[in-house]
Amino acid sequence: MSLSKHIKIAKRNSTITPRLMGWLSSHGEVKLEDPVTTERVLQILAPSDHDRSGVFHPSQLYECERKQLFEFDGLPKLRKYDPTLQNLFNDGHFRHLRWQVMLLNAGILTDIEVAVSIPELRLAGSMDGANFVDGWMFELKGTSQFNTVMQKGAMPAHIQQVHAYLLASGLEKAIIVYEDKSSQQWQEIEVIRDEEKIEEILSILKRLNTAIDSDQLPEMLDECKNQTGRFARCPYATVCSGFERRSEVVEAVAASRGIADGLGDEG
Ligand code: SF4
Secondary structure (H helix, E strand, O other), X not given: OOHHHHHHHHHHOOOXXXXXXXXXXXXXXXOOOOHHHHHHHHHHHXXXXXXXXXXXXXXXXXXXXXXXXHHHOOOOOOOOOOHHHHHHHHHHHHHHHHHHHHXXXXXXXXXXXXXXXXXXXXXXXXXXXXXXXXXXXXXXXXXXXXXXXXXXXXXXXXXXXXHHHHHHHOOOEEEEEEEEXXXXXXXXXXXXXXXXXXXXXXXXXXXXXXXXXXXXXXXXXXXXXXXXXXXXXXXXXXHHOOOOOHHHHHHHHHHHHHXXXXXXXXX
């Protein structure tokens, strides 16, 4: 391996990994070791009716903009019963919790599930964690493409996502940890705030906010017009076509709900 590649890999694993290796070697198990961490974990695991409407989310800014507006308006999502998918979500949820508790216990993070927002841009979300003493945020990704990450570095969509958090938090640096879902090996990758990426985020948010203020909907994706690609997985596929204004689709959904309620009353 070349010297430059050694240096690149060493730089990648310099913030979290050395301390975490020491902590794992001497502790080994992830436990709730203090009342503050216990309280935070109970908050995260408590049943929640958290309403995700009314704001845009950093983790979704690069998704279909029409879909983001449907979510902003709180339109009902068509959820297919898929036990494997639900199991996948649960696996991801607890992977995050394990890392968050581990990094808190190891003194590597100072807080977890850190809420950030920019109200004037209608942006709000929650960072996986942060170290406010050293000034960086933490983002965890479980991956089945660990070898690709090792070779190519952080995935573009993840670099973009952490830039939305950097914009909202004012921090200059993110550490993305990729964990191999099958072996639990991990790789940390440093992302330094890049103003070009921040401009990209701002222009997406500008488009989304303009659509809100002018009652517009972005164009339907071509693949969805043909009922291919993302159409099959989209929870708004059944309400997506045939509307040009947000208010039209909101009214149509409200009317169909009224009809459904009326049918229920008759029974
Ligand atoms: S069906 Fe396609 S175009 Fe419509 S909201 Fe979903 S992803 Fe976007």
